[in-house]
Each structure stands twice: as C-alpha cells, then as structure tokens.
Amino acid sequence: VDLRDTPDEAAFRSEVQAWLEANLTDELRGGRFGERRFEQASREWSRKLYDAGYAGLTWPKPYGGAGAPYSYQAIFLEESTKAEAPQHIGVIGLGMAGPTIIAHGTEEQKQRYLPKILSAEEIWCQGFSEPGAGSDLASVRTRAEQRNGGFLVNGQKVWSSFAHIADWCILVTRSDPASERHAGLTYLIVDMHAPGVEVRPLRQLTGEAEFNEIFFTDVEVPAEHMVGAAGEGWSVAMTTLLHERGTLGFALTGVLDVAVRKLIALAREREVADPLLLDRVAQEWIELQALKFTNYRALTQLMKTGIPGPEGSISKLHWSEANQRLTKLALEILGEEAQVVNGDGDWQYQQLRSRGNTIEAGTSEILRSIVAERVLGLPRGR
Amino acid sequence: MDFAFTDEQEQLRAQARSYLAERFPSERVAELADSEAGWDPRSWRELAEMGWLGVSVLEEHGGAGLGFVEEAILLEELGRALYPGPYFSTVGLALPALGPDELARVVSGEERWSASLDGSLVPDLGIVDRVVVVENGDARAVPAQGEVLETVDSTRRLGRLQPENGTPLAGDASLLRPRALTALAAEAVGVGERALELGVEHAKTREQFGRPIGVYQAVSHTLADSYVETQLARSLAYWAAWCVAEDDPQAQVAAAAAKAYAAEAAVSACERSIQVLGGIGFTWEHVLHRYYKRAQWIQTFGGGAAALRAQVAEALLGTPAAV
Numbered sequence: 001v002d003l004r005d006t007p008d009e010a011a012f013r014s015e016v017q018a019w020l021e022a023n024l025t026d027e028l029r030g031g032r033f034g035e036r037r038f039e040q041a042s043r044e045w046s047r048k049l050y051d052a053g054y055a056g057l058t059w060p061k062p063y064g065g066a067g068a069p070y071s072y073q074a075i076f077l078e079e080s081t082k083a084e085a086p087q088h089i090g091v092i093g094l095g096m097a098g099p100t101i102i103a104h105g106t107e108e109q110k111q112r113y114l115p116k117i118l119s120a121e122e123i124w125c126q127g128f129s130e131p132g133a134g135s136d137l138a139s140v141r142t143r144a145e146q147r148n149g150g151f152l153v154n155g156q157k158v159w160s161s162f163a164h165i166a167d168w169c170i171l172v173t174r175s176d177p178a179s180e181r182h183a184g185l186t187y188l189i190v191d192m193h194a195p196g197v198e199v200r201p202l203r204q205l206t207g208e209a210e211f212n213e214i215f216f217t218d219v220e221v222p223a224e225h226m227v228g229a230a231g232e233g234w235s236v237a238m239t240t241l242l243h244e245r246g247t248l249g250f251a252l253t254g255v256l257d258v259a260v261r262k263l264i265a266l267a268r269e270r271e272v273a274d275p276l277l278l279d280r281v282a283q284e285w286i287e288l289q290a291l292k293f294t295n296y297r298a299l300t301q302l303m304k305t306g307i308p309g310p311e312g313s314i315s316k317l318h319w320s321e322a323n324q325r326l327t328k329l330a331l332e333i334l335g336e337e338a339q340v341v342n343g344d345g346d347w348q349y350q351q352l353r354s355r356g357n358t359i360e361a362g363t364s365e366i367l368r369s370i371v372a373e374r375v376l377g378l379p380r381g382r
Numbered sequence: 383m384d385f386a387f388t389d390e391q392e393q394l395r396a397q398a399r400s401y402l403a404e405r406f407p408s409e410r411v412a413e414l415a416d417s418e419a420g421w422d423p424r425s426w427r428e429l430a431e432m433g434w435l436g437v438s439v440l441e442e443h444g445g446a447g448l449g450f451v452e453e454a455i456l457l458e459e460l461g462r463a464l465y466p467g468p469y470f471s472t473v474g475l476a477l478p479a480l481g482p483d484e485l486a487r488v489v490s491g492e493e494r495w496s497a498s499l500d501g502s503l504v505p506d507l508g509i510v511d512r513v514v515v516v517e518n519g520d521a522r523a524v525p526a527q528g529e530v531l532e533t534v535d536s537t538r539r540l541g542r543l544q545p546e547n548g549t550p551l552a553g554d555a556s557l558l559r560p561r562a563l564t565a566l567a568a569e570a571v572g573v574g575e576r577a578l579e580l581g582v583e584h585a586k587t588r589e590q591f592g593r594p595i596g597v598y599q600a601v602s603h604t605l606a607d608s609y610v611e612t613q614l615a616r617s618l619a620y621w622a623a624w625c626v627a628e629d630d631p632q633a634q635v636a637a638a639a640a641k642a643y644a645a646e647a648a649v650s651a652c653e654r655s656i657q658v659l660g661g662i663g664f665t666w667e668h669v670l671h672r673y674y675k676r677a678q679w680i681q682t683f684g685g686g687a688a689a690l691r692a693q694v695a696e697a698l699l700g701t702p703a704a705v
Contacts, residue, residue, distance in 0.1 A: 001391075001451050002384045003624050009383055071383055264698050275692065278699070282691035285698055286618070286639040293617035296385040304386060314610045365599070371609055372602035376582050381597040 003296070005075070012072055016079045019052055029084040030346075036209070039165060042089040046120035049088055054080075055118040056094065059102070063114035070303050074250045074295070081254025092162055093117035093124035097170045097189075099243040104187075104228040104236050113168070113189070125166035125192070127157040127214055128237065135366045137172070137237065138181045142216065144173035144188060151175065151188060151226075153196075153219040159360070163199045163212035166192045171216075172237050175230055185233030189225040190216070206352045241362070242308070248361065249295045249315035253288070256323055260288045262345055263330055270333055280329050287322045291315060313375060317367040320357035327351035385620070387455070395455050401432065402463035408669040414466045415536045415672060421466040421509060430491030435473060438627075443482050444489040450561065454568040454623035461572025464669075464676055466537035468506035471496035474565030475505065479514040479521035481552030496526065497558060498543050499684065504528070507541020514558070515548055521555035522548035535675040557626075559684070560637035564626050566680045567619040567640035573680070574612040574648035577673045581605050581655030584662070601658055608651040615644035635697045641680075642690035648677035 005013055028045060049055045057073045059065020066072070088094055098117045101109050116122040133139045142155025153173060163169065169190045176184030190197070196219040201209035228236040267281050295315060302308050330347040331338035341348060358364040372378045387395070405425065414421055429435055437452045439445020446452075453473060460469055472488060476495035480488065487493035497514035498504045504513055508530035515522050524546040533539045582605055585596030595601050622640035625633040652674035656663035663670050681687065 001387060001620060001624050003621065005383055074383075268699055272699075278695040279688055279691050282694040282698065286643050286691070286694060287614070289621065289636075289639055290614035290618045290643060293385065293621045294614055296383060297617055299383075300385040314613055318610055318614065365603070368603040368606040369599065371606040372596070372599075376578075376602075376605055376609060378582065378585055378596035378602045378605065379594045381599060381602065 003293075009071055009075060013075050013079060016054070016076055017083075019054075020079060020083045020085060023048055023052075024083055024085050028086055036164070038086065039089070042086050043120055045086045046089045050119045055088055055090075055120070056098070056114075059098065059114065059118070063102075063110055064118045065114075070299055074299050077250040077254050078257075081251065081258060084258055087251070088120065089162075090117050090120050090123055092126050092166075092170075093122070093168075095248070096126060096240045096243055097124045097168070100170065100187075100227060100236060100240045103239045106224075108224065109189070109227065122167040123162055123165050124168045124170065125160045125163040125212075125214075126240075127160060127163075127169045127171035127190070128240075129159045130155065130157055135363055138185075138234065140172050140174055140185065142171070142173045143177065144175040144186055144221070145177075146175065146230075147220075150223045151186070151221040153188070153190065153216045153221055155216050157214045157216075158202065158211070160199075160212045160214050161210055163192070163214050164201060168192060169197075169214065170227075170240065172233055175233070179231075182234040184231055185237070186230045187227045187233040187236040188221050189227060190219060190221055191225075194219050194221075196220075205355065206349055249291075249298060249319075252316060252319045252323075253291045253295055256288055256291065256319060256326070259323065259326055259350070260284055263326060263333075266330060266333055266345060266347075272333055277329070277333060280325070284322065284326045284329065287318070291319055291322065313367065313371055316361060317364055317371070320354075320364060323357050324351075324354045327354045391452060391455055394452055395459060397432065398434075398456055398459035399462075401428070402459060402465060406463045406465055408464075408672075411464045411466060411537065411672065412669060415464075419509070420536055420539055421468075423509070425465075425467055426491050426494065429467075429469065430489070434469070435491060436485075436489035437473070438477070439485050439489050443485045445485070450564070450627035451620065451623045454564065454620060457565050457568040458572040458575075458619070461569030461676070462576045464537055464573070464576075464672055468494045468496060468510050470538070470565055470569060471504075471506040471510055474569075475558065475562045476514045477553075478557035478561055479516070479523075479551045479553040479555055484512075484523070484551070497562075499559060499562070502683070503531070503540040504543050505538055505540055505683065507543065508539060513543055514551060514555075515543070516555050516558055519555055521551040521553060521558070523551050524548035533679070535672075535679040537672065537676065538679055560622075560633045561626055563637040563641035563684050563690070564619065564622040566684060567615065567622060567637070567644035570641075570644035570648035570677065570680045571612065571616045571619050573673050573677050574608070574615060574644070574651035577648070577652040577655045577670065577677070578605065578608045578612055580670055580673075581608065581651075581658040584655075584659050588660075595658075604654045605658065608647075608654050611647035612651055615640070615647040618643050635694055638685075638690040638693045638697075641684065642687040642694070645677065645681040646687050649674070649681055652677050 053066055054076055056065035057068045058070055061067040101113055130140055144151040144153050169192055171188045171190045173186050175186035196217040198215040200213045202211040203209045327350045331351050337343050373380050433446050434456055436445030437448050438450055441447040472495045476497045494510040495512050496504050496506050496510045499516050507526055507528055510526045513524050513526050515524055528541050528544040530539055530541045585601050586594055588595050618640035622636040625636040656670055662668050
C-alpha cells in the first residue's frame with residue numbers, strides 16, 4: 001500500500017495540470033454535461049484533448065490510443081474533473097462502443113471506427129433500452145431481419161444520450177424472431193444518418209432534453225456492421241455494460257469531489273453553524289473519501305489482474321445516493337433561495353438531475369441484485 | 383499509487399486468519415466471553431511468539447520494524463475473530479507512548495498495557511499490567527489498578543482507573559488518538575465483514591416458502607447494503623492506517639473519518655444480519671450478538687460518530703466542534 005503517485009504518475013499529473021491551466025478557458029468550466037447548447041464548444045474541446053493525446057489514454061496505440069496504464073486514465077479524470085473541464089463529447093464511444101469493438105470487433109471495424117471516436121470526428125450513441133425493455137434488457141423487441149446478406153431493422157429505442165448529434169449507434173436487436181430472452185440477439189453498428197432513422201428529444205424533469213427516442217423504420221444495415229456473431233449479441237452487450245460501470249467510477253467521484261468542495265464553500269459562505277447540517281456536510285466529505293479510496297482499490301485490482309474487482313460494482317451505486325443526499329443538503333442550506341431557477345451554484349438543477357442518477361446506467365435495484373448475486377453469491381431471484 | 387497489499391502483508395493476514403480460526407472459533411470465544419477471566423492468558427505468549435506484539439516496533443527494540451498498515455491487518459483479523467485479549471489495548475492504544483524499555487517488555491510478552499485518553503474508561507483494565515494516562519498532551523504510566531466494570535461486550539471489559547501520579551513516558555502522546563481510532567476502524571471492518579458473512583450464509587441455506595430466503599430482494603438488498611458499507615469502511619480504514627504509518631498531515635482527520643464511518647457500518651451490518659437470521663439471530667446461543675456488542679463497543683470508545691464528524695466538520699470549515 002502506497003497512496004502516493006509514482007514518479008511517473010506524478011510527472012504525468014503535473015503535465016495534465018499545466019495543460020489544463022493553459023487550455024481551459026473560464027467559459028468552458030462547469031458546463032452541464034449533455035446540454036445541447038454546449039455542443040460546439042464540447043466538440044472543439046474534444047479535438048484539443050485528442051491533439052494533446054489525452055483521448056483514449058488506455059487504448060491500444062495502433063488505433064490512436066496512448067497505450068498507457070489505467071492509473072494515467074484515473075489521474076487525467078481526477079485532474080480534469082477537479083478543474084471542471086468539459087468531458088470528451090464522445091463519452092459513449094470512449095466508454096462503451098470503443099471498448100466493445102476492441103473486445104469483439106473485427107480488425108476492419110477497429111481500424112474504421114476507433115480513431116474517429118478519439119478525434120471526436122464521429123459521435124456515438126447507445127440503443128439498448130426500449131419502452132418495454134429497461135432493466136430487463138433481454139426483453140428487447142427491435143427486430144433485425146436477415147435480408148440481402150445484411151439486416152433490415154425495425155423498432156424503437158429510448159433514453160439515448162447524444163442520439164441527436166450521433167453518427168453511429170450501438171444497437172441491440174432481436175435477429176431471430178423465434179428466440180426468447182438472451183438467445184437470438186445481435187449487436188449492430190447502425191449509421192444514424194441512414195434512411196429510416198428518426199430521433200426525437202425526450203424532455204426530462206429538469207426541463208432539459210439530454211436524452212432521445214430513436215425510431216428505426218426499415219433501416220438497412222450491412223452485414224459488416226455486426227459486432228460479434230449473429231445471435232451472440234447478449235454477451236457483446238454485457239461487455240459494453242461492464243465497461244460502462246467499470247470506467248465510470250473515477251469520473252463520477254471526480255464530479256462528486258467538485259460538488260463536495262462547492263458544498264463546503266457554500267456552508268462556509270453562509271456561515272452554517274447548525275450542528276445537524278455540519279454533521280451532514282462532514283458525512284458527505286467522509287463518503288467522498290470512501291468512494292475515492294475504493295476507486296483506488298478497484299484500480300489497483302484492475303492494473304494487477306486486468307479484470308475489474310468487486311469494489312468497482314459499488315462505486316456507481318453509492319455515488320448516486322451520495323450525490324442525491326449532497327444536492328438536497330445544499331438546497332437545505334440555501335433555504336428559500338433554493339427555489340430560484342439558475343440561482344447560486346446551480347444547485348437547483350443539480351438536485352433535480354440527481355434523481356436520474358439512481359436510474360441511469362443500471363438502477364440501484366439492479367445494482368444491488370448484481371452485488372447480491374455476483375459478489376455475495378446469493379441465489380438468483382429471477 | 384498502489385492500494386494493494388504486498389505478498390508479505392497477505393501472508394501475515396493468512397497466518398492471522400488460520401491461527402485465529404484454530405484457536406478462537408466462535409464457540410471458544412463465547413466460552414471465554416462468559417468466563418470469569420474473559421480471555422485466555424496463554425494466547426498472549428503465542429501472539430508474542432508470532433511477533434504480533436512488535437510488528438511496528440523498531441528492530442533495535444526487538445520488533446519487526448514494519449508499520450501500522452501491518453498492524454491494521456492484524457486488527458482487522460482479530461476483529462473478525464472477536465479475539466478476547468488486550469491486543470487493541472496494548473498495541474492499538476498504548477504503544478506509541480512507550481519508551482524503549484517498555485517496548486522491549488511488550489514485544490517479549492512480559493508486559494501488557496492499556497490507556498486512558500483524557501479521562502476515558504480503561505479497556506481491559508483487569509488484564510493489563512500498566513496504563514498510559516494521557517492528559518493535556520502528556521503521557522504518564524500508572525499501575526493498572528481500579529474497578530473493573532461489568533460491560534455489555536464482555537470480551538473487552540472497561541475499568542475505572544484509580545488515580546495515581548505515575549511516571550513520565552518517553553513516547554509521543556499525540557499519536558495515541560489517531561492510532562487508536564484507526565485501530566478501531568480496522569477492527570470494525572473485520573467485525574462488519576464477519577457479520578455480513580453470517581447473514582449471507584444463512585440467506586443461502588434457510589428456506590421459507592420453498593426457496594432460500596436470499597432470493598427475496600428485501601433480504602438480498604439489505605445484505606448488498608452491508609457489503610457496500612463494509613467495503614467503503616475498509617477503504618477508509620486502510621487510507622487512515624497509511625496516513626498514520628506515514629505520519630501524513632491528514633492522519634487526524636482520516637482517523638476520525640474512518641472510525642466514524644466504520645463503526646456505524648459495523649453496527650448496521652450486525653443489525654441487518656440479526657434481522658436476516660430472524661429468531662436465531664436473536665438468541666444468546668448464536669454468535670451474532672457478540673459481534674453486535676463488539677461493534678457497539680467500538681462505536682462508543684474514543685468518541686461516537688457524531689462527535690467525530692463534528693471534528694471532521696471543524697477541520698473542513700474551521701468552525702468549533704459543535705458536539
């Protein structure tokens with residue numbers, strides 16, 4: 001156990017800090033993730049990240065990555081979230097589509113798609129959830145009929161971030177109409193500009209529209225856009241979800257770190273003296289440290305074995321609930337000002353947005369079941 | 383950045399687990415807890431022979447010259463086994479106040495110690511030889527004399543020290559509190575982990591309505607919560623242990639944070655497992671209540687969670703501790 005950076009890590013950290021200092025303008029700091037008016041700025045920022053070599057730090061070098069250890073990725077995420085820099089706009093490509101293509105794609109697919117994910121020339125979205133398939137992903141009904149050596153896709157997907165600006169979609173389809181549940185699924189890459197693809201924004205309770213519905217009507221998908229084998233889509237999709245949760249921890253904790261700093265600043269500025277409120281402020285800071293060092297443990301495990309350890313499964317689950325408590329606490333400190341839209345610190349928006357945290361990327365109920373079944377070894381309830 | 387245990391540390395953990403499983407299975411702990419003495423004095427010699435009493439003591443004083451992270455590993459394992467004996471009191475609590483002569487007698491197993499922090503009751507008063515009294519930043523040694531109280535956790539009985547002037551000690555009195563809080567956090571992790579395991583074992587095998595009760599989410603999700611909290615507690619405990627071992631400036635606040643969180647997590651893990659075990663978990667016969675009582679002992683000693691969080695808030699905001 002040595003919680004200090006190695007000399008190499010420390011050098012990389014100061015390089016990142018200096019780069020952020022030189023490149024991050026005040027207008028770019030603290031933008032709301034996924035909000036449409038940040039699109040252009042976010043594209044430009046992503047290109048800068050790519051040019052500096054910070055996109056795809058852990059990806060293999062032949063596909064434009066840096067081939068660096070996971071700890072570099074963690075350091076970059078820590079520093080960039082601390083500086084409140086925007087995310088790379090290709091989060092779905094970087095965190096989900098890319099790792100899935102690296103694991104299951106053909107060499108042609110890797111060459112074709114991976115470099116443009118990193119350079120943000122092409123943006124990706126995810127087509128997993130459907131109106132009738134949320135937590136129960138295996139009940140997908142979007143059809144992919146085998147036709148003329150390719151597929152004809154019909155169906156509907158929901159809760160798709162970035163779909164309105166995406167060039168490509170990773171799509172889970174049912175290719176065998178007679179199949180049920182996990183069998184007969186096929187994982188496709190779909191061109192979002194193809195005829196028959198329609199995107200409609202979904203307005204959420206914050207008033208923003210981060211998510212979209214996607215409708216597919218007789219969309220033709222060539223056979224070379226299939227990832228993995230026909231009928232093997234379930235295991236490919238599981239790779240995507242493993243990476244979604246596996247790489248998320250550091251980014252989420254980084255965001256929470258910024259929020260806890262702001263909470264402490266707010267408490268200081270408002271001269272909070274109520275011991276009950278101070279108790280909760282301290283608890284948020286303690287839980288942040290717990291998450292941070294749990295991430296370090298998960299990272300160490302990942303670097304040693306290449307496989308995310310069980311520690312990783314608790315990051316998102318606990319982060320989401322910590323973030324909900326934290327934003328509510330901030331509103332309580334603000335008092336009636338908490339009702340003023342776009343008021344001090346953007347806490348109003350953050351609090352409403354936090355209600356999605358326990359739903360998106362695996363509901364807390366699903367995550368608890370994953371912990372119970374896969375980590376504790378309890379019998380499956382389904 | 384490396385949050386992995388070394389091979390040597392893993393060996394130490396494995397040695398501890400196998401020794402404790404052999405010598406202190408839960409029936410033996412129960413028997414000792416209900417006995418007059420409350421512990422098995424022969425085990426002290428064994429601990430000395432295994433080198434556990436001098437893990438962090440410098441080699442020139444007869445110790446192994448390792449650090450507090452190694453001691454935290456032992457404390458976690460001792461907590462898991464509910465070891466009844468003054469290891470926490472001697473090594474977790476009193477050690478940093480002692481000078482070279484006293485250290486040598488601790489390492490050899492000749493002398494057992496405990497401590498009173500700013501007037502606190504003394505853990506294991508009845509089974510130690512001497513007591514460190516810390517007041518106003520000074521540490522003095524006094525004989526272990528006073529009234530031994532009947533305590534809820536009978537594996538770690540508290541005593542009321544008979545006031546004496548005592549003799550000055552050469553060690554560093556300022557280290558006692560952060561070290562003791564971290565030691566308790568590490569123990570709490572072991573307690574919480576074992577309580578969770580007992581709950582999980584039961585949920586896998588106990589059948590009701592024709593199925594193991596672990597399939598019901600009201601049961602499995604509550605155990606998942608214990609897992610999450612115990613792991614978070616573990617991260618905090620070893621962060622604090624590392625800060626203490628490295629004399630990091632964050633050691634004080636890390637220790638307070640770790641103890642506040644880990645003690646609550648251990649108490650909750652025990653309470654959830656008692657609920658999962660149902661009637662069995664509520665019996666004297668089952669070992670679970672002994673874990674629960676140890677968790678509560680840990681929660682009360684050295685400041686409760688609210689008091690510790692007030693210290694954390696003070697460190698964060700620069701306001702006076704409110705509790």
